[in-house]
């Protein structure tokens with residue numbers, strides 16, 4: 001049973017085919033059984049933080065379909081179905097749309113020749129950052145920024161990503177901690193790319209060390225942060241700010257370039 005105004009997270013269970021997931025470089029074989037256990041732990045951690053989960057079944061046809069973040073973008077009361085760059089993943093968008101469309105009456109789509117993946121789109125309260133990457137082209141980013149302007153967002157900044165970074169959000173996340181407190185977390189490796197951008201225009205900024213891969217990609221609920229395990233410096237920085245930090249091991253997903261937020265699509269249930 002779902003309730004109005006609940007914080008929902010849609011997740012999809014990994015299948016055995018996750019061992020064939022796409023990857024930029026070889027970081028070792030993925031163990032599907034271990035991935036399934038790590039996914040269960042991830043779901044448990046989200047529930048402990050107060051999220052209500054919608055758990056979708058695995059899709060063996062799509063090894064990377066566990067990364068639901070990429071197939072949709074949610075901005076205010078609008079659902080935007082993305083267009084995934086890789087042929088192997090094309091089709092995941094429709095299947096996720098089918099689940100999310102129940103919650104949204106306003107649905108838009110990114111059209112050819114645009115490509116955009118949710119992992120490249122960071123939406124803040126007033127504006128957004130979009131990574132131009134191997135997976136998101138200028139055409140896709142422009143289509144999305146037009147939609148966002150129409151929805152009332154005041155700015156969109158495009159940032160070209162280095163070729164060894166799959167998605168923007170692997171190194172950046174944004175958190176509305178309370179009605180009066182927001183926090184933008186960004187890895188040092190990406191921070192210098194924003195040197196001409198006022199990152200502090202709508203929130204405080206926390207810079208995490210470059211050597212802690214995915215350190216800046218975390219999930220928040222009030223005073224609680226969920227982070228990738230072993231990111232000692234990131235953990236210390238968040239604790240110093242007064243947050244409770246819970247670590248979770250998602251190593252099998254990291255091997256195929258998946259970070260913490262890639263495994264969920266978060267939104268607020270407006271349905272009664």
Ligand code: CIR
Nearest residue numbers: 022067119167256257258262
């Ligand atoms: C892919 O290459 O598409 C997947 N193996 C990883 C996707 C990670 N998604 C994300 O960062 N949002």
